[in-house]
Amino acid sequence: MAGAAIALPRVLRIGAGTLGDVGDVLRDLGVSRPFVVTDRFLAGQPAANRLTAALAGAGMTATVFADAIPDPTEASVALALAAMGDGRHDCVIGFGGGSPIDTAKAVAVLAARGGGRMRALKAPHVEDRAGLPVIAIPTTAGTGSEATRFTIVTDEATDEKMLCIGQAYLPVAAIVDYELTLSKPARLTADTGIDALTHAIEGYVSRRANPFSDGIALLAMKAIAPNLRTVFREPGDRPAREAMMLGALQAGMAFSNASVALVHGMSRPIGAHFHVAHGLSNAMLLPVVTAFSASAAPARYADCARAMGLASEATDDAEAVARLVSELRQLNRDLEVPSPRAYGLDEGRWRALIPVMAEQALASGSPANNPRIPSAAEIATLYEQAWEA
Template sequence: MPGAVIALPRVIRIGAGALDEVAAVLSGLGLSRPFIVTDRFLASQPAAERLSASLTAAGLRAVTFAEAVPDPTEASVAAALGAMAGGNHDCVIGFGGGSPIDTAKAVAVLAARGGGRMRDLKAPHVEDRPGLPVIAIPTTAGTGSEATRFTIVTDEATDEKMLCIGQAYLPVAAIVDYELTLTKPARLTADTGIDALTHAIEGYVSRRANPFSDGVALTAMRAIAPNLRAAVREPGNRAAREAMMLGALQAGIAFSNASVALVHGMSRPIGAHFHVAHGLSNAMLLPVVTAFSATAAPGRYADCARAMGLATEATPDEEAVERLLAELRQLNADLEVPSPRAYGIDEGRWRGLIPLMAEQALASGSPANNPRIPSAAEIAALYEQAWQA
C-alpha cells in the first residue's frame, strides 16, 4: 500500500478571539489585498464589521462580496469572480459557513486561471495547480471546509452538486474562532454538528483512511459526541461550542486526508434537487447508510462507538456497532432531524428522481470509498429507506 500524502493549511489559528488575528496572518503570509466572500446576513453582523475594521486598521485594502448563496452555483461563483475582476487581489477570504468558503475556493482557483467554469474541474479531475491563497474563517462548526482540499458547486443545468478535488482548494490559512458560533440557532447548530460527526465517521471507515486520518477522526468523535446536544440546547455553552468547533476542524482534516464515502455521495443529490441543507441531508441518511455499511467493517464502526463513549474496549464489536446505530437514530430523534417525507419533499418527485440521484451519487466517486461498495440498485433502496425513516 503506498504511503499517504497528508495536506494541511500552512497556518491554523484556533481559539476565542482568533478573528482579530487575520491581519497578522495575512501579513505573515506576505498578503495585503484580500477579497472577502461572505453572504448578506453575515455581512450585516458585528463579526463582519470587526473583520473589516481590523484589516483597515492594519492598512490592508479589502473588498467584500456579500452575495454568496447557499449551495453555491456556477452563476454565483461567476458573479463573485466578476466582482473580483480588476481589483488586483492577492488572496481570497472565505467568511461564513461552508457555502461562502466553498465559493471563495472556487473563485480563488478560477481567478488564478483567468476564468473558466467549475464543471470543467469536477471529479474525477484533480486540480493541484495553486490558485490564489485562501484564508478560511468558518462561522459554523460543521463543514470543516477551512481545512479541506474540496469544494462543492452546483451545475444549474443538471442540478448536479459537483465535487471538485485538489490541493488548489486547500486554504493556506484557517482562522477557527468558536465565539463566532455562539449566536447560531439550534437548527443550524444541529445540522452542522451532525455533518461534522459524519465527516469523522466516514473519514475513519473510508477505504482511503490512513494512520494519520484515523487518529484525527477518532479525536474529532471524542470532541463532538459528548458536546453536540449541549451546543444545540445551550447555545451559550462556551465549552460545548469550543469542543464542537475543534471537532469540526479535526473532522475536516480527517476526511480531507482520507475521503468521505456513501453518506456524502447520496447526500449531494438530495441537496441539489430538493435544496436541503448539506448537513441536514447527511443527517437524514447517516443512520440507514451506517446500518448498510457496518457489516463490511464492524471493527472500524465499533472503534467509532468506543471513541463516542458508547462502548469500551471490552465491548464486543457486534454489540458496539449496535450501540452506534442506536445512538445515531436517537441523535436524530433528539435533534428533531426530519425524514425527507417529514421535511415536506413531494413523494412522487422523490421517487421519480431516485434513479438519477443514485446515478449521480455513484458518479461522484464517494461511494467507491465506502466499506461496502453499493450498486445503483442498493443506493436506490437506501433512498427508499431514508424516505420511510
C-alpha cells in the same frame, strides 16, 4: 498500508478572539489586498464588522462580496469572480459556513486561471496548481471546509453538485474562532454538528483512511459526541461550542486526507434536486447508511462507537456497532432531524428522482470509498429507507 500524502493548511489560528488576528495572518503570508466572500446575512452581523475593522487596523482595505448563496452554483461563482474585478486582489477570504468558503475556493482557483467554468474542474479531475491564497474563517462548526482540499459547486443546468478536488482548494490559512458560533440558531447548530460527525465517521471508515486520518478522526468523534446535544440545547455553553469547533476542524482534516464515502455521495443529489441543506441531508442519511455499511467493517465502526463513549474496549464489536446505529437514530430524534417525508419534500418527485440520484451518487466517486460498495439498486433502496425513517 500504502503511504499517505497528508495536506493541511499552512497556518492555523485556533481559539476565542482569533478573528482579530486576521491582519497578522495576512501579513505573515505576504498578502495585503483581500477579497472577502461572505453571505448577505453575515455581512450584516457584528462579526463581519470586526473582520473588516481588523483588516483596516492592519492597513488593509478589503473588497467584500456578500452575495454568496447556499449551495453555490456556477452562476453565483461567476458573479463573485466578476465582482473581484481586474486582478488587484492577492488573496481571498472565505467568511461564513461551507457555502461562502466553497465559493471563495472556487473564485480563488478561477481567478488564477483567468476565468473558466468549474464544470471543467469537477472530479475525477484533480486540480493541484495553486490558485490565489485562500484564508478560511468558518462561522459554523460543521463543514471543516477550512481544512479541506475540496469544494462543491452546483451545475444549475443539470442539478448536479460537482465535487472538485485538489491542493488548489486547500486554504493556506484557517482562523478558527468558536466565538463566531455562539449566536447560531439551534437548527443550524444541529445540522452542521451532524455534518462534522459524519465527516469524522466517514473519514475513519473510508477505504482511503490512513494512520494520520484515523487518529484525528477519532479525536474529532471524542470532541463532538459529548457536546452536540449540549450546543443544541444550550447555545451559550462556551466549552461545548469550543469543543464542537475543534472537532469540526479535526473532522475536516480527517476526511480531506481520507475522503468521505456513501453518505456524502447520496447527500449531494438531495441537496441539488431538493435544496436541502448539506448537513441536514447528511443527517437524514447517516443512520440508514451506517446500518447498511457496518457489516463490511465492523471493527472500524466499533472503534467509532468507542470513541463516542458508547462502548468500552471490553464490548464486543457486534454490540458496539449496534449501539452506534441506535445512537445515530436517537441523535436524530433528540436534534429534531426530520426525515425527507417529515421535511415536506414531494413524495412523487422523490420517488421519481431516486434512479437519477442513485446514478449521480455513484458518479461522484464517494461511494467507492465506502466499506460496503453499493450498487445503484442498493442506493435506491437506501433512499427509500431514508424517506420512511
